[in-house]
Amino acid sequence: MMRHRPGRPGEPQETSVLPVTQTVTPYCPARYRRLALVDADATQVKGQPLPAPSGSLAFVPTRVLSAEQRQQMALSEMLDRNIRDRTRKILEAEKRDWDRVRTLDEWKHFRDPKWKALAASIGEFPERGRSIPK
Numbered sequence: 001m002m003r004h005r006p007g008r009p010g011e012p013q014e015t016s017v018l019p020v021t022q023t024v025t026p027y028c029p030a031r032y033r034r035l036a037l038v039d040a041d042a043t044q045v046k047g048q049p050l051p052a053p054s055g056s057l058a059f060v061p062t063r064v065l066s067a068e069q070r071q072q073m074a075l076s077e078m079l080d081r082n083i084r085d086r087t088r089k090i091l092e093a094e095k096r097d098w099d100r101v102r103t104l105d106e107w108k109h110f111r112d113p114k115w116k117a118l119a120a121s122i123g124e125f126p127e128r129g130r131s132i133p134k
Helices: 067-073 075-099 104-122
Strands: 002-005 014-017
Touching: 067 075
Parallel strands: none
Antiparallel strands: 002 014
């Protein structure tokens, strides 16, 4: 399920997706109310009334993590660290697979998926004799 909200003045629009949880309890972010699916025409469905605004949200902190927590977690390096760790895991798995190769058939079995993935990423080659536009 997807929810779209136009942006408020000075804010970007918001599009969020509720994940399928495979449970009877509709877990979802706190900003959503309980989800009830009904088999009825949308014009016939009555929603629950919204509660009156309770006042200012000025007491809510503007940052989830303190400056000290952000520094301890090294948030500025988090994305680079994640990419580096994922790349390292992929390379380690490929090395393990390569180390198991002992025969020509094992090598072909190791090579073929990589060859197909490379060919798919490159795409179709141009026809022979056809000049490439400059």
